Amino acid sequence: MDAVVTAGKGGLQVFTLEGAEHAYRVLIESMNEGALTLTTDKTILYANQCFARMVKCPLEQVTGSSFHRFLSAADRAMLRPWVKRAAKVGSKTQVQLQAGDGSQLPVQISLRSLARKGANHTIIGMVVTDMTAARRTEELLRTLTHRVVQAQEAERRRVALELHDHITQLVCASLVRSQTLANQLSAHGGCLQQEAITLREMLGQTAEEVERISRGLRPSVLDELGLAAVLRDTTKEFAARTGVTLKLTCGELTARLPADTELTLYRILQEALKNVEQHARARHVTVQLTKPDSVVQLVIHDDGIGFDPEHHPARRKGRGGLGLLSMRERAIYSGGALKVKSVCRAGLAKAGTAIEVRIPLGKARAEGGVEH
Numbered sequence: 001m002d003a004v005v006t007a008g009k010g011g012l013q014v015f016t017l018e019g020a021e022h023a024y025r026v027l028i029e030s031m032n033e034g035a036l037t038l039t040t041d042k043t044i045l046y047a048n049q050c051f052a053r054m055v056k057c058p059l060e061q062v063t064g065s066s067f068h069r070f071l072s073a074a075d076r077a078m079l080r081p082w083v084k085r086a087a088k089v090g091s092k093t094q095v096q097l098q099a100g101d102g103s104q105l106p107v108q109i110s111l112r113s114l115a116r117k118g119a120n121h122t123i124i125g126m127v128v129t130d131m132t133a134a135r136r137t138e139e140l141l142r143t144l145t146h147r148v149v150q151a152q153e154a155e156r157r158r159v160a161l162e163l164h165d166h167i168t169q170l171v172c173a174s175l176v177r178s179q180t181l182a183n184q185l186s187a188h189g190g191c192l193q194q195e196a197i198t199l200r201e202m203l204g205q206t207a208e209e210v211e212r213i214s215r216g217l218r219p220s221v222l223d224e225l226g227l228a229a230v231l232r233d234t235t236k237e238f239a240a241r242t243g244v245t246l247k248l249t250c251g252e253l254t255a256r257l258p259a260d261t262e263l264t265l266y267r268i269l270q271e272a273l274k275n276v277e278q279h280a281r282a283r284h285v286t287v288q289l290t291k292p293d294s295v296v297q298l299v300i301h302d303d304g305i306g307f308d309p310e311h312h313p314a315r316r317k318g319r320g321g322l323g324l325l326s327m328r329e330r331a332i333y334s335g336g337a338l339k340v341k342s343v344c345r346a347g348l349a350k351a352g353t354a355i356e357v358r359i360p361l362g363k364a365r366a367e368g369g370v371e372h
Ligand SMILES: Nc1ncnc2c1ncn2[C@@H]1O[C@H](COP(=O)(O)OP(=O)(O)OP(=O)(O)O)[C@@H](O)[C@H]1O
Pocket: 275, 276, 278, 279, 280, 281, 302, 304, 305, 306, 307, 312, 313, 314, 320, 321, 322, 323, 324, 325, 353
């Protein structure tokens, strides 16, 4: 094919494929990626054989047709802004290609404006990369990460039980003995009795600390009373220990949620509060648990210094922290999604960070799948 004619508002437009580009054509034909040129109204002017193979359609039928024809219904609407943007600065996105036989193929498309043809017609260059293998690797990694998380949860539960059943009991027994000792020494008075009292106090603090660590590893209240109860305990303990005021709203949650959803939300809250304590310099935190339709949503908002989620210090130092990553992975594995919205202070009154996680419940969850 030497030329494509398109009918537009301004009449017929003829796009020729110039002969001097032969060397580039050979290069593009030998690529393992789909390569196309399009008009801004998405008519395909040129496509290589690789793209024709991806969409399982003869090349003659691909050239001259609309690119829309090869997109899944869900992705058609979103292509328009991408093409518009590509005409100015270039863009990249992931979509599902719709092949001629009805099958779908996950691909990444990179768009860039190549040349202007008349006043309103920019030629767009597109490279289409098959993401099947990358997606499979991603799924595999996600499954492996989930197994590691499950093993970590089992280990935490075991250590929490050991601490609670053995160490706490031993410490409590020593506490009682040291109290007896302090009472008996009272007859003699002096510094020995004071030592015994100090010992009793230290053992009391140790018992509290062991209890706190054991609760953090796996709070028995989560299994016994559910998410709302553990949120109340955790936020209360956080506010008392850090001095940050915290408002919790979880009135809507009366029934129990699936155990893995409760655990996911609890762990996300735990990481988010750890970040508030370590990084935010916040004075006030709100935690909101709601259940709009068949989704459960947890939002943790602080009024701290905020940060840039794409360029935070840990990432810049090449030491990507695990907190945000593990929160996101846990949310995705539960079929949900996690958003981080943060505004840095720099004189703004409304600075701070919001972590928002949404997890579908019941039927919605079964249909939702993994959101990337
Ligand atoms: N609420 C917050 N306020 C301000 N900065 C935050 C907040 N949450 C996260 N950050 C920034 O984002 C970075 C990454 O957080 P992340 O939890 O992933 O890792 P980390 O806290 O540094 O390490 P880890 O969680 O593995 O102990 C932090 O180092 C911090 O700079």
